[in-house]
Amino acid sequence: MMKNYSNSPRNKNQTLNHTRDRNNKKSNGLSATLLRFSLRDYGFCMATLFLFCFGSLFYQLNGGPPKILLEIRQYLGVFGKSHWPNRMAWRHSVHRDRQGKASHLAFKKENKGDSTFIDDHGPPAPKVLPFPSQVVYNRVGKCGSRTVVLLLRILAERHQFNLVSSDIHNKTRLTKHEQVDLMRNISNIPQPFLYTRHVHFLNFTRFRIEQPVYINIIRDPINRFLSNYFFRRFGDWRGEQNHLVRTPGMKDDERYLDINVCILENYPECSNPRLFYIIPYFCGQHPQCRDPGLWALERAKQNVLENFLLVGILEELEDVLLLLERLLPHFFTDVLSIYKSPDYRKMGNMTGTVRKHTPTLEALQVLYQRMRYEYDFYTFIRDQFHLMKKKIGLRSVSRPTHQPNFLLNLALKTQEPLEEEEEEEEQELEEDIEDANSWLVQP
Structure with missing residues (x-):
């Protein structure tokens, strides 16, 4: 009779041990398989990361x-x-603009x-913008502005800057609303740009708009007045029809009015308010800037010192062009060579006023007295311009301006400085030449 060991405790223990061993082998095999796959995946991930870094x-x-x-x-x-x-x-x-915003x-x-x-x-x-990249030329009438605008058209095409020249010639004073609109339109021009218009100085900072750099050119006040007087009547060499744009409907008795009669008999065109013309372009839009007086004169001088990079004088135009080329090379490089070229000379000669002649000495003396504030400002600008040339070390190519004899006789005599004062002035000028304008870009 055979014994049944299946139900015995010993057989039960052997069976449980065998099952446990088999389970352990399966578990070990599964763990090894999982470990093998984990290492492969890890290596793949690391290789992918390495390739990504290398590729980057x-x-x-x-x-x-x-x-x-x-x-x-x-x-x-x-x-x-x-x-x-x-x-x-x-x-x-x-x-982004030039401030990186x-x-x-x-x-x-x-x-x-x-x-x-x-x-x-x-x-x-x-795009790397030049500095300054916003320039306004609020050109003064009959001060060579058409000559400069002709040059700017050639320069804009050559140097790839935006030139915006306004066709508005008879609206120099603006309302507050018109000022804001014009300043915003100017600020929205793609940079670098040069905007030019006959308009009195605009204070951009007053309306929290970025202030551009100003440039301008003026001339001897009496010469400017004479040029304007005859241009309104007879135009320039481009044709006498040009005066019709400026003075439509002018009658013959006014057109052929003798300038000496106009001055000596106090015609409105030759009286004080009409002769106060240059200073408001630098004083600004304030109503008091239109009244001939010390307030407008001093404010114009202050604005020149604070907001104008250069104000030149037409009598030394070639030196003005040289300074503009030195101060604003991205706008005015090669301007003097263009100005002296035969092709430009042929165009520029057409802008001269015709039938212009000089009044009598008596009329000139009356004009000078009426334009004393204009001459004070002109002398200030001329001195600043000559000082700028000395500071930069510019060798002049223009003839220095001289006042007519009658103006020298009319000018107020001042006491000659003492020798000590002369030495101090020379020393201060030498220090200014050494220290000033170190930021200027050489052409």
Whole structure:
């Protein structure tokens, strides 16, 4: 009779041990398999990370991805567009101004998977703007402004800056609303720009708008008055019809009015308010700037010192052009060579006023007395201009201006300085020449 060991305690223990061993072997095998897969996945991840880092470094060093990646991307883009619906991705490019601040966002749509210049090479480098990049030439009438504008048209095309020349010639004083509108329009011109118009000085900072750099040119006040007087009547060498633009409907008795009669008999055109013309261009839009007096004179001088890079004198125009080329090379490089070229001379000679003649000495003396504030300002500008030339070390190509004899006789006599005062002035001038204008850009 055979014994049944299946129910015995010993057999039960052996069976349990055998089952436990088999389970342990399965567990060990599964653990080894999982460990083997984990190491492989870990190695794959590390290799992928290494390739990504290497590719990123290669991308940055070479300014873009390698050709093979572009081909793969293009392939994936074509494949993706043919098998899946198009997905639209929004991109934006930020245009920054010269302070590095975002000025506007321009959004555009593009298909996902397409290769673009921005994706492959990054955003384009911001355009380096010259300093200053905003220039306003509030040109004074009959002070060579048409000559300079002709030069600016040639220079703008050559040096690729924006030249905006206003066609408004008879509105120099503006209301507050008109001032704000004009200043905002000027500020919105793409930089670098040069804006020119017959307009009295505009104070941009008063309305919290960035102030541009001003330049201008003036001339001897009596010469300016004479040029304007005859131009209104007879135009220039381009044709006598030009005066019709400035003085429509002028009657013959007024057109052929003798200038000596106009001055000596106090015609409105030759009286004090009409002769106070240059200073308001530098004083500004304040109503008191229109009244001949010390307040407007001093304010004009202050604005010149604070807001004008250069105010030249027409009598030394070639030196003015040289200084503009030195101070603003990105606008005025080669301006003097253009001015002296035969082609420009042929055009520039057409802007001269015709039928102009000099009044009598008596009339000139009356004019000078009426224009004493204008001459005070002109002398101030001339001295500042000559000082600027000395500071920069500019060798003059123009003849220095001299006052007519009758003006020298009329001028107030001043006491000659003592020798000590002369030495102090010379020493101060030498120090100014050494220290000032170290920021100027050499041409």
